[in-house]
Amino acid sequence: MAMNIIWIAFFLIAFVVAIIKLVAFGDTTIFKSMMDGVFDAAGTGVQISIGLIGVMSLFLGFMNIGERAGAVRFLSRIVGPFFNKLFPEVPKNHPAIGHMMMNFSANLLNLDNAATPFGLKTMQSLQELNPDKETASNAQIMFMVLHASGLTLIPISVIAQRAIMKSTDPALIFIPCMIATFAATVTGLAIVAIRQRINLFNPVVMAWIGAISLLIGLLIYYFRTHPDRIDIFSKVVSNGLILLLFISFIIGGLIRKINVYESFIDGAKQGFDVAIKIIPFLIGILVAISVLRNCGVFDYIIQGFTWFFGHLGINTDFVRALPTALMRPLSGSASRAMMIDTMKQYGPDSFPALVSGVMQGSSDTTFYIVALYFGSVGIKKTRYAVPAALLADLAGVTTAIVISYLFFHRG
Secondary structure: OHHHHHHHHHHHHHHHHHHHHHHHHOOOOHHHHHHHHHHHHHHHHHHHHHHHHHHHHHHHHHHHHHHHHOHHHHHHHHHHHHHHHHOOOOOOOOHHHHHHHHHHHHHHOOOHHHHHHHHHHHHHHHHHHOOOOOEOOHHHHHHHHHHHHOOOOOOHHHHHHHHHOOOOOHHHHHHHHHHHHHHHHHHHHHHHHHHHOOOOOOHHHHHHHHHHHHHHHHHHHHHHHOHHHHHHHHHHHHHHHHHHHHHHHHHHHHHOOOOHHHHHHHHHHHHHHHHHHOHHHHHHHHHHHHHHHHOOHHHHHHHHHHHHHHHOOOOOHHHHHHHHHHHOOOOHHHHHHHHHHHHHHHOOOOHHHHHHHHHHOOOOOHHHHHHHHHHHOOOOEOOOHHHHHHHHHHHHHHHHHHHHHHHOOOO
């Protein structure tokens, strides 16, 4: 229901704005711009899906080896006590727990290509437990919101883009990004837990959240005192862990005496099926986002924010970075383009560019994830998943602004 309302609202708002621009300002190119964007978005949806085939086939192939070798169930037993509290509807040691663990681990290391197949596999596992196949279950909503909040230890892609733009210190946004994503994740967790009546003050849950907070705190301290080692950590640890995972699955398969190659092929076949299945869902959401963007709605929103905060006497330097925040839940490539444009316009080490970089790393692409994950298993009723994820995004963006003023703003 939520996605249906949002989808219709995007088109209606875009059409009304386009009519106003045509009648009031004589903009005769507005409809052409919007339709060009629609066709581009439709093509992009297909390209994304086709581009996922190779990556998904690779990871789902190795995932199938891991499942048959018992590695996924092994992970489930390790994190089971914590996840069983957050996902009470999922049986103990269910494979979905292991899938979630691998998805969150890939997200922590900013490995988007790895996180997506693991996430899709998680959603499929949870769908097997879902009594209403067209309506998102509590477990699926909790997983989607936690994934969309995008908890990341090292925002590799943002750091790399800042390096490309000749920043004097590309990793400068590392610690603020970590803090912002943590705020988004805790907010998303709290919102869904309250809605599902999950007790977050349970000793097991508090112990795990405390341990994660401690780990993040130690990493912040370490990289704060050794900033030169961030790049080495991101390259060696993140990629090394994925390779280690593959090797572990293969060794586990050999120990269990399964046909490793055959298991890989059987799993890889699923990659093609899933990638093709999500095409309609991706085209639907990308087209809606495109018409909203190309009608100029975001320009008016930025002008409104500038006026509003200016009249409140609040420093408005951060407003120039807001296009990145507004696009982030809608389109990863569009928000990345906004971040790059901000760096080009004001300089990669300017305050707006730094805020934009932290915003880019403070959340994930919510609407894309909703369309991709729920669409892959045929979920049509997402319930409160989208509002909860957007509130988590808001917490991440708000934290990104506040922490950027503390770390970067001068004057």
